[in-house]
Amino acid sequence: xxxxxxxxxxxxxxxxxxxxxxxxxxxxxxxxxxxxxxxxxxxxxxxxxxxxxxxxxxxxxxxxxxxxxxxxxxxxxxxxxxxxxxxxxxxxxxxxxxxxxxxxxxxxxxxxxxxxxxxxxxxxxxxxxxxxxxxxxxxxxxxxxxxxxxxxxxxxxxxxxxxxxxxxxxxxxxxxxxxxxxxxxxxxxxxxxxxxxxxxxxxxxxxxxxxxxxxxxxxxxxxxxxxxxxxxxxxxxxxxxxxxxxxxxxxxxxxxxxxxxxxxxxxxxxxxxxxxxxxxxxxxxxxxxxxxxxxxxxxxxxxxxxxxxxxxxxxxxxxxxxxxxxxxxxxxxxxxxxxxxxxxxxxxxxxxxxxxxxxxxxxxxxxxxxxxxxxxxxxxxxxxxxxxx
Amino acid sequence: xxxxxxxxxxxxxxxxxxxxxxxxxxxxxxxxxxxxxxxxxxxxxxxxxxxxxxxxxxxxxxxxxxxxxxxxxxxxxxxxxxxxxxxxxxxxxxxxxxxxxxxxxxxxxxxxxxxxxxxxxxxxxxxxxxxxxxxxxxxxxxxxxxxxxxxxxxxxxxxxxxxxxxxxxxxxxxxxxxxxxxxxxxxxxxxxxxxxxxxxxxxxxxxxxxxxxxxxxxxxxxxxxxxxxxxxxxxxxxxxxxxxxxxxxxxxxxxxxxxxxxxxxxxxxxxxxxxxxxxxxxxxxxxxxxxxxxxxxxxxxx
Numbered sequence: 001x002x003x004x005x006x007x008x009x010x011x012x013x014x015x016x017x018x019x020x021x022x023x024x025x026x027x028x029x030x031x032x033x034x035x036x037x038x039x040x041x042x043x044x045x046x047x048x049x050x051x052x053x054x055x056x057x058x059x060x061x062x063x064x065x066x067x068x069x070x071x072x073x074x075x076x077x078x079x080x081x082x083x084x085x086x087x088x089x090x091x092x093x094x095x096x097x098x099x100x101x102x103x104x105x106x107x108x109x110x111x112x113x114x115x116x117x118x119x120x121x122x123x124x125x126x127x128x129x130x131x132x133x134x135x136x137x138x139x140x141x142x143x144x145x146x147x148x149x150x151x152x153x154x155x156x157x158x159x160x161x162x163x164x165x166x167x168x169x170x171x172x173x174x175x176x177x178x179x180x181x182x183x184x185x186x187x188x189x190x191x192x193x194x195x196x197x198x199x200x201x202x203x204x205x206x207x208x209x210x211x212x213x214x215x216x217x218x219x220x221x222x223x224x225x226x227x228x229x230x231x232x233x234x235x236x237x238x239x240x241x242x243x244x245x246x247x248x249x250x251x252x253x254x255x256x257x258x259x260x261x262x263x264x265x266x267x268x269x270x271x272x273x274x275x276x277x278x279x280x281x282x283x284x285x286x287x288x289x290x291x292x293x294x295x296x297x298x299x300x301x302x303x304x305x306x307x308x309x310x311x312x313x314x315x316x317x318x319x320x321x322x323x324x325x326x327x328x329x330x331x332x333x334x335x336x337x338x339x340x341x342x343x344x345x346x347x348x349x350x351x352x353x354x355x356x357x358x359x360x361x362x363x364x365x366x367x368x369x370x371x372x373x374x375x376x377x378x379x380x381x382x383x384x385x386x387x388x389x
Numbered sequence: 390x391x392x393x394x395x396x397x398x399x400x401x402x403x404x405x406x407x408x409x410x411x412x413x414x415x416x417x418x419x420x421x422x423x424x425x426x427x428x429x430x431x432x433x434x435x436x437x438x439x440x441x442x443x444x445x446x447x448x449x450x451x452x453x454x455x456x457x458x459x460x461x462x463x464x465x466x467x468x469x470x471x472x473x474x475x476x477x478x479x480x481x482x483x484x485x486x487x488x489x490x491x492x493x494x495x496x497x498x499x500x501x502x503x504x505x506x507x508x509x510x511x512x513x514x515x516x517x518x519x520x521x522x523x524x525x526x527x528x529x530x531x532x533x534x535x536x537x538x539x540x541x542x543x544x545x546x547x548x549x550x551x552x553x554x555x556x557x558x559x560x561x562x563x564x565x566x567x568x569x570x571x572x573x574x575x576x577x578x579x580x581x582x583x584x585x586x587x588x589x590x591x592x593x594x595x596x597x598x599x600x601x602x603x604x605x606x607x608x609x610x611x612x613x614x615x616x617x618x619x620x621x622x623x624x625x626x627x628x629x630x631x632x633x634x635x636x637x638x639x640x641x642x643x644x645x646x647x648x649x650x651x652x653x654x655x656x657x658x659x660x661x662x663x664x665x666x667x668x669x670x671x672x673x674x675x676x677x678x679x680x681x682x683x684x685x686x687x688x689x690x691x
Contacts, residue, residue: 059592079595092593096611105607109598151597 009035009070011056011159011191016065018051025051027215029065033159033193033208038185040194040206044238044374048215049195050089053161056193057086069158080109085152086161090168091144093136099123099147100132106155122154125184142173149181153188162194166201178205199239203227211235213372227285229272229361236283236363238372243289243332244281245305246365252276257362262326266303267357279365286333288359291322294350303360306352308332310345320344324351443664451658460661467665471649478645478670479677481560481635482628485567489575489624490617492568497579497616498609502588515576527566527637534562534638558640566634574623582616583609618685626674646670 011033018026026048033039041049054060056067058079066075074082085106094102100119101108107115123129126146136144145165152160165181166174182205185192196202202209203223210220211234219231230236233244247261256267261282268282284303292298294306311331312323315338322334322345332353345351370376442455447463449455468475500511518526534540534556544550556562586609594604632647641648646666653663 057596059596078600079592080598080600084596086593086596088589088593088596090587090589092587092589094590094593094608105594105599106597109603155597 009072009158011193012068013052013056014066014068016052016055016062016067018048018055018060019063024215026055026062029215029217031210031217031220033191035158035191036189038182038192038194038205038207040196040202040209041212042196042199042202042209042238043212044197044372047212049197049212050163052212053086053163053193053195056159057084057161058082059086083158084161085155085157086163087145087148087152087165089163089165091136091148091165093144093147093151095136098133098135099128099139102136102147103150103154105151110155118154122150125153125187126150126180141169142177145169145177146180149184153184153190157190159191159193162192164196165194166196166198174201181205203239211238213238230283230363231274232371233281233363233367233369234372236361236372237370237376238374241286241333241373242283243286244283244363244369245330245332246369247280247282249275249277249280256357259362262305262328262330263307264303264305266305266360268360268362269358272358272360273362275362275364281363281365281367281369283361283363284355284359286321287319287335287337289332289334289353289355291324291334291336291345292352292354293345294352296352298352302354302356304352304354305332308351308353310347310349310351313344313347315344324353439664440668442660443668445661445664447659447661449661451660455660463661463665464669467662468669470662471646471666474644474646474649475669475673477560477643478629478647479673481564481567481643481645482625482631484564485571485628486575486621486625488564488568489572490621493572493575493579493620494617497576497583500576500580501583501586512580515573515580518573523570524633524637527570527633530562530566530569531557531637534565557638558643560639560643562638563634563643566638567628567631570631570634571624571628574627575620578619578623579613579616582613582619586612614685618682622678622681626678629674630670 011031013029013031016026016029016031017024029048029052031052041052043049051060055062058074058077058081062075066073068074069083074084094105097105103119103122104115107118112118119132120129123132126149128143128146128150131139131143131147136147139147145168148165162181166177169177178201181192181194194202194206206223208221209223209226211218211226213234219226219235226235227239230239230242233242236242236244245261245266247259247266249257250260250265251258252270255270257270257273257276259266259268259280259282266282270276273280291310298304305326307327308324310322311325312321314321317338319338320336322336324332324334326332334353370380441457443463444457444459444461445455445463446458447460447466496515500508500515504511532538536555536557541550541554541556544556545552545554550556556565590608590612591604594608595601599607629645630647632645632651635643635645635648650663650666650670653659653666657663
């Protein structure tokens with residue numbers, strides 16, 4: 001690396017729009033990725049995240065808006081002139097070159113000195129020493145992935161773009177590569193922009209996540225912040241699972257809003273409420289909810305819903321997932337950790353649900369309750385005209 | 390498929406199994422049989438006959454009959470007598486191959502990457518000339534390149550051709566005809582190998598600091614080498630033995646080894662020398678191809 005060349009700069013997207021014909025893939029997007037950050041663009045397929053990445057790489061030109069690296073506008077810069085490198089979804093390794101030449105490709109184009117030493121160091125970093133003379137076709141998926149990473153990283157880009165780089169790997173290898181990627185990013189401190197549709201992957205790796213939907217950013221923040229305090233139904237369903245109950249705000253006191261929902265009065269901390277009045281959705285994560293038999297003594301403080309009946313039990317060792325049918329007909333999800341303190345509830349048991357008031361969040365009631373719930377969307381698509389509620 | 394039949398065989402009980410296995414083992418050879426017989430009858434036997442003929446006593450004739458005298462000198466005689474047409478064959482074939490590559494590569498590239506919805510139409514247009522006969526198409530070039538034709542007129546007008554210059558009956562006409570006739574054999578394999586190249590590789594190249602020219606040189610061209618090799622061989626080999634273009638578009642001054650073989654066999658009836666020329670041509674082409682394929686290094690491409 002040349003002295004004086006700064007490692008990384010803020011990546012700034014201003015009002016970036018991309019249209020393909022009449023289809024708007026990315027709609028007036030504003031985004032700042034701080035230098036050295038591990039940033040994840042998370043969303044379902046077709047949400048515009050890959051298009052956004054390709055515009056940063058220079059492989060697509062924005063219809064409107066600007067992209068800058070630090071003070072430098074790169075909106076119209078040709079891809080091969082940008083200090084940005086990409087790890088492609090399918091790796092796109094050159095099949096006619098061996099590992100060494102694949103990794104050295106960028107250095108050779110820039111007539112960098114000391115190519116052999118740099119390649120060796122990079123192969124050490126990705127643990128591929130000894131594979132120099134292999135061709136991509138002779139490598140496993142995980143090894144190809146690491147070559148793709150080395151080929152991009154060796155150029156010391158200011159921003160490294162990763163387009164679903166782990167999508168083709170099996171689960172175990174994916175976990176391993178997630179840890180490795182995170183380690184490498186921490187070691188070298190280059191800004192990573194990681195596109196993925198896997199919410200768990202985004203949460204384990206990224207410092208900041210932008211959840212995208214329909215060409216827009218729904219919410220941006222740290223993983224725990226997004227998970228604990230989602231801003232929209234889409235985020236609450238796409239990042240993990242949520243129980244959302246329709247209700248109406250009926251009062252306010254002592255820093256809490258009170259909502260009438262499911263025949264009970266539920267409290268929500270004011271700072272966790274996205275709206276203050278009218279029709280709302282009360283949300284709580286399944287692992288925050290406790291189940292108690294209806295005839296147990298009721299000594300709980302906090303939010304409580306009674307009159308539920310266990311409709312489904314699925315035991316997975318670490319935890320148990322209960323589906324609880326409420327009197328309204330809505331089914332709520334509860335994850336119970338397998339602490340061994342109590343046996344499983346049988347289906348048909350009458351139960352009561354309760355959780356801490358601080359764990360409740362409040363969303364605008366005018367949204368689609370099932371937005372971002374991929375399992376529901378798929379189910380709705382297959383049962384034509386069926387109402388699963 | 391094989392997994393399926395295997396499972397069928399194991400679950401279906403032991404009865405018919407061994408017999409069926411055996412038939413299956415012979416199926417491949419049975420299918421090969423017609424082709425193998427054809428090759429034996431019409432390729433292997435004639436080739437051996439040709440080689441044998443090339444070693445007959447050169448003083449024999451159809452009337453007196455030929456005696457096998459292992460006259461290796463036939464080869465020396467043939468090559469020394471017809472050195473010029475021999476070299477001319479390779480010169481014309483080489484020129485036509487280079488020209489066809491220069492014309493065909495951009496065309497194949499355009500069809501593979503830029504044609505969009507016109508791709509199929511363009512491919513049909515490449516093949517369309519085959520709907521008329523090879524002879525008719527070559528004769529058509531005779532009128533295109535004729536002394537009063539517009540091509541000569543135009544070239545004379547811009548001074549590229551002298552006032553009494555001509556194209557027909559020159560080497561230029563022969564090479565033009567060869568190039569034209571074998572162009573589709575260049576374009577189709579080139580298209581097939583270019584079309585297989587993943588455009589994302591070129592994107593990856595541009596992401597790694599390769600401009601358009603460098604991307605082409607370091608990615609597209611090496612990956613299309615199998616097509617280049619196939620196309621040049623399919624153009625060069627038949628061009629080297631062709632004698633129609635020289636006959637229709639050239640004069641005896643342009644005659645190549647194809648014309649000589651044709652003439653020696655059918656007019657002079659000098660079978661040993663004609664056979665020696667044929668074998669020499671075959672051996673020369675095979676050697677050239679072997680050297681070329683090795684140099685092009687296509688075996689490295691997976």
